[in-house]
Amino acid sequence: MTLQNRVLPTGEITALPYRGEWMGNRGILHDENRQLGVARWRHKAWICCVLRFKGRQRVPMSPGAYTELFFLDEPTALAAGHRPCAECRRDDYLAFRGAWSRAHGAIASAPEMDAVLHKARVQSRSRTQVRHLARARTLPDGAMILHPDSNAPALVWHGALHRWGAQGYAPAVPSPDTLVQVLTPRPTLGVLAAGYAAQPHTSLSGN
Numbered sequence: 001m002t003l004q005n006r007v008l009p010t011g012e013i014t015a016l017p018y019r020g021e022w023m024g025n026r027g028i029l030h031d032e033n034r035q036l037g038v039a040r041w042r043h044k045a046w047i048c049c050v051l052r053f054k055g056r057q058r059v060p061m062s063p064g065a066y067t068e069l070f071f072l073d074e075p076t077a078l079a080a081g082h083r084p085c086a087e088c089r090r091d092d093y094l095a096f097r098g099a100w101s102r103a104h105g106a107i108a109s110a111p112e113m114d115a116v117l118h119k120a121r122v123q124s125r126s127r128t129q130v131r132h133l134a135r136a137r138t139l140p141d142g143a144m145i146l147h148p149d150s151n152a153p154a155l156v157w158h159g160a161l162h163r164w165g166a167q168g169y170a171p172a173v174p175s176p177d178t179l180v181q182v183l184t185p186r187p188t189l190g191v192l193a194a195g196y197a198a199q200p201h202t203s204l205s206g207n
Helices: 074-079 090-104 110-121 186-193
Strands: 004-007 013-015 022-025 047-049 069-071 132-135 144-146 153-157 160-165 179-182
Touching: 022 074, 047 074, 069 074, 074 144, 090 110, 090 186, 110 186
Parallel strands: 004 069
Antiparallel strands: 004 013, 022 047, 022 069, 132 179, 144 153, 144 179, 153 160
């Protein structure tokens, strides 16, 4: 049974047979039948975690446990509004918080960052992703956009674009010098621009 727990760069949670390289948490979103209800979060601490930590074993969507969400890679998680976990990814969390301070002028706690991110990532009533416009060539590595030609998610990486896919990224294509819809929340863009290095899928190795 393929569970509905794969998060897309566009924010939707869907059922795909490919787990991806990262896990996340937004609280308990599933019922006793391992099905999602209407809720897409239970708290504002949307985190991105490693798949393995201290030998802990979990059965996805167990009763009473948080709903394990999965992402292709970290740029996908960031586009969906998540941030590094302060426990299993302590070093990455501290790097993210340091870049947040450089970008936004204040050392923020996790709850403070979560509150800002929540306003920037999702419309509370409609539960739809918040998007904005920017020139593609001004965006930092790790940002996600909708490609203006295909309207499909694409990753900004080393001055080019890579179309997102369920199992990895397509080869690089030139980045257009146009306005594009940006999926990555504005506060996270600032963090990327301030030097936080998002970890892309292994399909980009060598690119």
